[in-house]
Amino acid sequence: MSSSRHQQLPPQEQLSALETLRLACFANPLDGLISLALISAVLAAAWQLLRWALLQAQWGVIAANSTLLALGRYPEPQRWRLWLLLWLLSTVAGLSWGLLRRQSWPRNDLLATAVLTGLTLWAPAAVAQPLAVQAHWWGLTAWLLLLRSSAGAMAARVPPPVLQCWALLWPVVYVSGMGLIAGGLGLVRVPSPLWGGLLLTLIEACFAMLLCLPLGLALALGRSSGLPLLRMGAVAYIEFIRGAPLITLLFLGQNILGFLLPGGLSPDRIWRAAWVLTVFASAYVAEALRAGLAAIPRGQVEAARSLGLNTAQTLSHVVLPQAIKVALPALVGQFISLLQDTTLLSLIGLMELLGTARTVLANPEFLGRNAEVYVVLALLFWCCCAALGLGSRALEVRLNRQRSVAVR
Amino acid sequence: MTQALAADVVMLEARGVNTWYPNGHHALRNVDLTVHQGEVVVIMGPSGSGKSTFLRTFNGLEDFQTGSIIIDGINIGDDLRQRDAIRREVGMVFQQFNLFPHLTVLDNLTLAPVLVRGRAKTQVERQALELLERVGIHEQAHKYPGQLSGGQQQRVAIARSLCMEPRLMLFDEPTSALDPEMVQEVLQVMQELAAGGMTMVVVTHEVRFARQVADRVVLMADGEVLEIAAPEQFFSNPQHPRSQQFLSQIN
Numbered sequence: 201m202s203s204s205r206h207q208q209l210p211p212q213e214q215l216s217a218l219e220t221l222r223l224a225c226f227a228n229p230l231d232g233l234i235s236l237a238l239i240s241a242v243l244a245a246a247w248q249l250l251r252w253a254l255l256q257a258q259w260g261v262i263a264a265n266s267t268l269l270a271l272g273r274y275p276e277p278q279r280w281r282l283w284l285l286l287w288l289l290s291t292v293a294g295l296s297w298g299l300l301r302r303q304s305w306p307r308n309d310l311l312a313t314a315v316l317t318g319l320t321l322w323a324p325a326a327v328a329q330p331l332a333v334q335a336h337w338w339g340l341t342a343w344l345l346l347l348r349s350s351a352g353a354m355a356a357r358v359p360p361p362v363l364q365c366w367a368l369l370w371p372v373v374y375v376s377g378m379g380l381i382a383g384g385l386g387l388v389r390v391p392s393p394l395w396g397g398l399l400l401t402l403i404e405a406c407f408a409m410l411l412c413l414p415l416g417l418a419l420a421l422g423r424s425s426g427l428p429l430l431r432m433g434a435v436a437y438i439e440f441i442r443g444a445p446l447i448t449l450l451f452l453g454q455n456i457l458g459f460l461l462p463g464g465l466s467p468d469r470i471w472r473a474a475w476v477l478t479v480f481a482s483a484y485v486a487e488a489l490r491a492g493l494a495a496i497p498r499g500q501v502e503a504a505r506s507l508g509l510n511t512a513q514t515l516s517h518v519v520l521p522q523a524i525k526v527a528l529p530a531l532v533g534q535f536i537s538l539l540q541d542t543t544l545l546s547l548i549g550l551m552e553l554l555g556t557a558r559t560v561l562a563n564p565e566f567l568g569r570n571a572e573v574y575v576v577l578a579l580l581f582w583c584c585c586a587a588l589g590l591g592s593r594a595l596e597v598r599l600n601r602q603r604s605v606a607v608r
Numbered sequence: 609m610t611q612a613l614a615a616d617v618v619m620l621e622a623r624g625v626n627t628w629y630p631n632g633h634h635a636l637r638n639v640d641l642t643v644h645q646g647e648v649v650v651i652m653g654p655s656g657s658g659k660s661t662f663l664r665t666f667n668g669l670e671d672f673q674t675g676s677i678i679i680d681g682i683n684i685g686d687d688l689r690q691r692d693a694i695r696r697e698v699g700m701v702f703q704q705f706n707l708f709p710h711l712t713v714l715d716n717l718t719l720a721p722v723l724v725r726g727r728a729k730t731q732v733e734r735q736a737l738e739l740l741e742r743v744g745i746h747e748q749a750h751k752y753p754g755q756l757s758g759g760q761q762q763r764v765a766i767a768r769s770l771c772m773e774p775r776l777m778l779f780d781e782p783t784s785a786l787d788p789e790m791v792q793e794v795l796q797v798m799q800e801l802a803a804g805g806m807t808m809v810v811v812t813h814e815v816r817f818a819r820q821v822a823d824r825v826v827l828m829a830d831g832e833v834l835e836i837a838a839p840e841q842f843f844s845n846p847q848h849p850r851s852q853q854f855l856s857q858i859n
């Protein structure tokens with residue numbers, strides 16, 4: 201009913217914010233009643249939460265275990281390597297962000313900047329980190345934002361091939377990051393059982409995210425290929441994986457990979473789990489990509505072929521760039537579930553974020569502090585997913601610019 | 609005119625071509641066609657008569673089961689490399705333009721010459737801009753196809769094919785998807801192309817274009833070529849009853 205009121209108004213008439221609110225929520229008695237009930241329910245819940253957070257919760261458990269939750273038992277003398285990794289990440293992230301957005305600062309970016317700045321100033325202090333560590337975090341954020349704006353200003357002058365190959369930088373960052381984390385090549389080795397917490401969660405999730413893309417692409421192409429054997433193989437794989445719960449695959453992976461590759465050859469537990477995550481996610485990624493491939497009109501392939509492009513060139517220059525754009529929202533949805541699925545690794549005994557949290561809670565000293573720990577866990581996951589969502593949204597906007605806005 | 613050309617080089621020769629679609633439909637029945645270098649052949653006929661199928665066999669987009677097609681001396685066989693060689697020499701313009709929406713107009717033109725012919729990008733770009741100027745859209749070179757009108761898109765599609773320097777151009781109803789006011793700008797470009805000596809096979813219902821530009825008109829119905837005649841004769845005095853029927857329907 202309120203919508204019919206809207207339609208009667210001439211479009212140029214400007215409504216005050218208050219008037220808009222009145223029309224949206226209190227256009228008639230029934231609307232008003234529903235709105236009132238909802239608003240009071242939300243207010244009551246928020247009030248309870250706030251009261252709990254400020255008066256009842258004992259946040260000491262977070263401060264006491266913040267390093268454990270972030271890094272696991274990564275040895276103190278080697279932590280400078282993680283700082284180095286953070287600087288590397290903040291560099292690449294800042295540059296990517298700037299190249300995606302150029303000189304524009306949409307509302308999402310302003311919001312993200314505000315949240316990021318607030319978190320940097322507040323969180324390290326809240327968990328009672330020494331001033332030096334706090335300052336380190338401030339530096340990281342400042343560097344990220346600095347690069348974001350300078351890369352944004354220079355993006356127009358960056359040659360297109362650099363932009364096209366930019367995504368390939370992330371696997372390189374991952375490999376160098378793992379080099380820093382694990383050691384070797386002159387660095388002291390830090391064995392994988394010492395990696396833990398958020399660090400391990402991200403190691404596992406990023407491994408799977410990077411590898412499930414090429415694997416999923418191969419499966420999607422296999423599934424739409426003309427060779428029956430290849431097609432059946434891809435279908436069997438996808439349907440088997442999608443029919444099995446991840447947790448059974450994880451248990452299976454721990455056992456089977458041990459049988460298949462005996463002794464020292466079998467990958468470490470951590471990498472076994474990472475491979476299972478990859479194998480699992482790639483089946484879903486394949487389906488997302490297949491939907492993208494199916495959305496490309498036949499005429500695109502015909503035009504490419506009639507210009508003389510061969511199959512591989514048609515795929516890489518005409519079909520895939522368009523298909524990935526279509527599949528992007530589904531892919532990001534997949535990545536977000538993947539990130540959350542890493543919590544299942546705690547059930548096979550890995551000390552990722554949830555596993556670490558459970559050991560903290562098992563400590564008699566912190567008995568009964570479940571709510572505090574799980575709230576922080578939820579917020580951490582929420583931050584990671586929000587970052588993924590914002591990044592993909594920015595990528596989508598950039599890829600879609602040809603549809604709407606003229607490029608100068 | 610046809611006599612003079614007959615002595616010339618044969619650009620396309622189709623002999624006894626038969627095509628069955630996988631569902632068993634017999635789409636082409638023993639069709640023959642010879643096109644000489646520099647000639648413009650217009651194919652007409654009712655919808656579903658196999659015009660597109662015929663045109664698309666010329667660059668291997670459609671398979672045929674019996675008969676032979678020789679284009680510029682290359683026999684379209686099962687050999688994939690020969691098929692690729694033919695596609696390099698034959699340009700095709702589609703009813704739906706089929707521009708690549710994720711590339712700028714300029715990149716649409718340069719993609720194939722750079723990838724397929726391995727030419728230097730800067731050199732291809734210069735040629736592409738000249739071609740765009742020829743079809744009257746060089747100012748839009750850095751826009752994306754989605755920002756252009758239908759007529760402009762079709763002219764870009766023609767320029768994109770020309771950028772590969774083809775020996776033969778195929779047009780499958782190039783103006784059928786256009787708003788009426790844009791038909792003329794595309795036909796104009798095609799007419800200039802024909803005047804420049806390009807060999808062209810054009811499926812179209814534009815009678816005026818066929819009268820003015822075609823050297824010969826081909827009438828197809830039910831997968832068969834029923835009549836081949838010079839345009840003045842075809843339009844004033846069609847021989848086959850199906851031609852008479854078709855012309856009375858479109859007038």
Ligand SMILES: Nc1ncnc2c1ncn2[C@@H]1O[C@H](COP(=O)(O)OP(=O)(O)O)[C@@H](O)[C@H]1O
Nearest residue numbers: 629631633635654655656657658659660661662
């Ligand atoms: N992929 C296909 N499978 C089966 N039949 C087809 C296919 N494509 C076209 N046909 C049929 O072949 C006949 C000729 O089609 P087409 O060459 O597109 O005709 P035109 O271009 O003259 O309208 C039509 O009857 C059409 O239904």
Ligand SMILES: [Mg+2]
Nearest residue numbers: 659660661781
């Ligand atoms: Mg047709």
